Amino acid sequence: MATADDLKFQEFDDAANLLAANPDATTISIDEPVEVPKNQHSHLQEPGREEDDELLGTDDSDKTEVLDRIKGSVFPVPGKNFVRLYIRSNPDLYGPFWICATLVFTIAVSGNLSNFFIHLGKPTYHYVPEFRKVSIAATTIYAYAWLVPLALWGFLMWRNSKVMNIVSYSFLEIVCVYGYSLFVYIPTAILWIIPQKVVRWVLMVFSLCLSGSVLVMTFWPAVRDDNRRVAVATVATILLLHALLAVGCLAYFFDAPELDISAPIIPAPIIPAHNGTTVITKSH
Amino acid sequence: MAAAEGSGAGGTLFPGLADVSISQDIPVEGEITVPVGSHSPDEDFSTLDEPVKDTIMRDLKAVGKKFVHVMYPRKSSALLRDWDLWGPLVLCVSLALMLQGGSADSKDDGGPQFAEVFVIIWFGAVVITLNSKLLGGTISFFQSLCVLGYCVMPLTVAMLVCRLVLLAGAGTVSFIIRLIVVGAMFAWSTLASTAFLADSQPPNRKALVVYPIFLFYFVISWMILTFTPQ
Numbered sequence: 001m002a003t004a005d006d007l008k009f010q011e012f013d014d015a016a017n018l019l020a021a022n023p024d025a026t027t028i029s030i031d032e033p034v035e036v037p038k039n040q041h042s043h044l045q046e047p048g049r050e051e052d053d054e055l056l057g058t059d060d061s062d063k064t065e066v067l068d069r070i071k072g073s074v075f076p077v078p079g080k081n082f083v084r085l086y087i088r089s090n091p092d093l094y095g096p097f098w099i100c101a102t103l104v105f106t107i108a109v110s111g112n113l114s115n116f117f118i119h120l121g122k123p124t125y126h127y128v129p130e131f132r133k134v135s136i137a138a139t140t141i142y143a144y145a146w147l148v149p150l151a152l153w154g155f156l157m158w159r160n161s162k163v164m165n166i167v168s169y170s171f172l173e174i175v176c177v178y179g180y181s182l183f184v185y186i187p188t189a190i191l192w193i194i195p196q197k198v199v200r201w202v203l204m205v206f207s208l209c210l211s212g213s214v215l216v217m218t219f220w221p222a223v224r225d226d227n228r229r230v231a232v233a234t235v236a237t238i239l240l241l242h243a244l245l246a247v248g249c250l251a252y253f254f255d256a257p258e259l260d261i262s263a264p265i266i267p268a269p270i271i272p273a274h275n276g277t278t279v280i281t282k283s284h
Numbered sequence: 285m286a287a288a289e290g291s292g293a294g295g296t297l298f299p300g301l302a303d304v305s306i307s308q309d310i311p312v313e314g315e316i317t318v319p320v321g322s323h324s325p326d327e328d329f330s331t332l333d334e335p336v337k338d339t340i341m342r343d344l345k346a347v348g349k350k351f352v353h354v355m356y357p358r359k360s361s362a363l364l365r366d367w368d369l370w371g372p373l374v375l376c377v378s379l380a381l382m383l384q385g386g387s388a389d390s391k392d393d394g395g396p397q398f399a400e401v402f403v404i405i406w407f408g409a410v411v412i413t414l415n416s417k418l419l420g421g422t423i424s425f426f427q428s429l430c431v432l433g434y435c436v437m438p439l440t441v442a443m444l445v446c447r448l449v450l451l452a453g454a455g456t457v458s459f460i461i462r463l464i465v466v467g468a469m470f471a472w473s474t475l476a477s478t479a480f481l482a483d484s485q486p487p488n489r490k491a492l493v494v495y496p497i498f499l500f501y502f503v504i505s506w507m508i509l510t511f512t513p514q
Contacts, residue, residue, distance in 0.1 A: 063489065097415075098415075101499060128394060129511070131397075
């Protein structure tokens with residue numbers, strides 16, 4: 001005979017959180033549209049602004065929330081999903097857009113500065129602002145931050161139609177994750193001004209680990225239930241593209257620091273070759 | 285009254301008023317005035333008829349007044365109320381022209397082209413305006429463009445000073461002078477535009493609106509600082 005407690009309506013937590021306690025259980029979650037709570041502050045809002053607010057969430061999407069999301073991308077907690085923890089069905093476009101813009105200009109400016117410092121002492125060096133690289137940086141980074149999430153979202157939708165997946169993300173959430181994961185490259189780009197190869201590569205690996213781990217922890221639960229090979233291939237592709245972006249930026253925007261900047265170039269004596277041409281060899 | 289309906293063979297509808305009679309001779313008195321809307325000066329004479337010099341001078345005075353407002357950024361609403369884009373256009377074109385003639389020895393790695401400066405300033409201003417509107421700002425689209433454009437004026441002055449300093453020489457001392465001048469003008473631009481734009485935002489989003497403005501003027505300052513003549 002059922003007791004009164006058994007008949008009481010029980011609140012069930014989100015399916016993903018249930019699974020965290022018992023990963024092998026199977027549950028089915030029915031997505032219901034999350035209601036965006038209207039403004040809790042007292043200022044008046046024009047009726048036309050609701051659509052705009054949905055892009056940015058509620059009034060809570062203010063400075064503290066953006067900063068919290070940035071912190072979550074720089075200090076990823078192992079096991080915690082960035083989307084579940086910080087975004088919570090409330091993706092905003094402010095962070096991704098302005099982080100990408102900042103990254104574009106940071107890379108261009110840092111690259112320019114680092115080239116300037118590397119070539120500073122040489123008499124033949126004439127400083128150029130290299131403004132073309134800004135447009136190239138902008139194209140690359142915005143394409144990465146928007147086209148790769150589009151492809152990933154399409155791929156996840158396709159796999160979702162074949163395999164019942166517990167965790168699925170909307171396109172804006174994926175864009176949000178990618179945007180915030182790029183944040184750690186901003187201080188990295190500034191530190192790449194240091195003209196030491198070892199330092200640069202250490203920085204690269206470090207930032208790749210941080211932002212890569214955010215992406216992996218986000219997308220592994222989404223593909224985990226799929227065929228093992230497909231899941232591993234997906235995550236490997238995500239990481240590969242991320243690494244390609246970092247390596248490409250380092251190689252293209254930052255000139256290689258020469259091994260020995262301070263050693264003067266000693267011109268060797270001209271060695272007359274046998275057929276009459278002169279060969280000049282340089283040693284450094 | 286209800287009882288009266290049943291009685292009365294004549295069937296008058298308003299028996300209580302039967303005793304009232306109006307004399308036909310009472311004159312109707314009074315005044316009827318239609319309130320006339322306040323005349324704006326333009327309605328007395330159409331602006332089509334005024335001499336061209338007056339039209340131009342009026343617009344020029346408005347533009348000049350806005351320049352003064354940018355130089356001394358108090359919180360005044362004149363800049364916001366009567367927006368115009370002449371000032372920003374003049375500033376943008378003169379800044380882009382002054383950024384030409386830089387190191388153009390190699391076609392790829394040079395300073396910004398004219399079109400690039402133009403696009404950065406206008407597209408950047410549009411993006412910042414959209415951003416502040418999406419964040420719930422109360423300022424209108426063109427007002428925001430107007431403010432952002434006029435606040436480029438300190439940076440244009442900085443560009444002028446930089447070119448004059450570069451005429452004197454291109455060494456380290458001139459670089460330090462240019463750095464100080466550009467830095468000061470960048471701070472002035474950012475503070476002036478923030479003074480006008482940040483007030484139209486709800487308080488918890490002010491920082492989110494100020495940062496893009498900071499980035500925008502930083503990019504323009506970078507273009508000015510890295511200008512090197514041939």
